[in-house]
Amino acid sequence: MTPRPRDAAGTRRAILDAGRAQFARDGFERVTIRSVAAEAGVDPALVMRYFTNKAGLFAEAAALEVVLPDLTGLGPGAIADALVDRFFELFDDSPTFLVLLRAAATSGEAAERLLAVLLEQAGPALATAAVDRPAERAALVGSQILGFAFVRFVLGAPALTAMDRAEVRAWIGPTLARYLTDRDLGPA
Amino acid sequence: MTPRPRDAAGTRRAILDAGRAQFARDGFERVTIRSVAAEAGVDPALVMRYFTNKAGLFAEAAALEVVLPDLTGLGPGAIADALVDRFFELFDDSPTFLVLLRAAATSGEAAERLLAVLLEQAGPALATAAVDRPAERAALVGSQILGFAFVRFVLGAPALTAMDRAEVRAWIGPTLARYLTDRDLGPA
DNA sequence: GTCTATAATTCGATAGAC
DNA sequence: GTCTATCGAATTATAGAC
Incomplete structure (x- = not known):
């Protein structure tokens, strides 16, 4: 195989996006590192490289900040x-x-x-x-x-x-x- | 091992109860046939015998009938x-x-x-x-x-x-x- | 009806070459 | 930074002895 162009940030983001999409569709257990890598068009070993393990990928994919607007004074x-x-x-x-x-x-x-x-x-x-x-x-x-x-x-x-x-x-x-x-x- | 006393109905029920309890606690994926068998005090092969496979056990464990009372005429x-x-x-x-x-x-x-x-x-x-x-x-x-x-x-x-x-x-x-x-x- | 042994698969993770 | 090769563990499922 001709190697993928080197692009750490892009590769990382592609993995994270694919991971989030699969976790959203299937939950934690049914998602495999292989399936995420395939959807991201990336070698499975790179998932480990950037996120250490499956739990690490999930932790970032599930990082959520719910900022609510200020509700004081509203009816x-x-x-x-x-x-x-x-x-x-x-x-x-x-x-x-x-x-x-x-x-x-x-x-x-x-x-x-x-x-x-x-x-x-x-x-x-x-x-x-x-x-x-x-x-x-x-x-x-x-x-x-x-x-x-x-x-x-x-x-x-x-x-x-x-x-x-x-x-x-x-x-x-x-x-x-x-x-x-x-x-x-x-x-x- | 001295074999378990033969009791098809009892064994089946013990497996089903243990399966339902574990599915309720952990969901489908995290439950293993081995863990169900262990909790039921039964050989894993018996789970297959009575429920064919994990999906079969789940299907029975998740059979639910929600009978609502008659609501007509109530305020x-x-x-x-x-x-x-x-x-x-x-x-x-x-x-x-x-x-x-x-x-x-x-x-x-x-x-x-x-x-x-x-x-x-x-x-x-x-x-x-x-x-x-x-x-x-x-x-x-x-x-x-x-x-x-x-x-x-x-x-x-x-x-x-x-x-x-x-x-x-x-x-x-x-x-x-x-x-x-x-x-x-x-x-x- | 119950149990042992094991086949077949899948997956997470590692080591190391390029 | 990317990829190949592979290990080791866990699991479902089967075949067949008792």
């Missing part, structure tokens, strides 16, 4: 819209969220990471918008968002995949808003 | 309570739902099965309670229930694991009720 409706919009950005942007969602189902480590994203990254911003019990309210918002993502992207329910952004807002926005601001919710 | 609050109660029964009863939830994340086949449970088993009962757009409303109810289960059982968020049945009712019951009966939801 319930505006908060909900902002959350739905950010949700769409995250999923359109890159499949990283799906990588973490799929892997969390069968890996305790990935589950911890996704929980940390929910609690430590999204949590504080959600807490500023919660009228009380911030931990409960943030977790409930997360449960509806992750559940929606699961049924739409993982299960592929037609009723949800058919919805555009405005429809998603109209359906689940009020739920998110109430989880944060409805005082009638929760135990008396 | 929104009563419907929501019935759904939450059934949810708790399902998860307390056996880990089958968790088996399917975990596996669906990384297996297209399992995802189809879980979607079928949602659409074909729970769907019709939910549709009788929906004021309109039954497909959308049923899918949204499913998204909140699956999302809650995911964050509580898979991610283990303390705020949700700490809730007892009454608290879960008080928090997500109104959401489920509104998804079925609130005419202000969805696109105008």
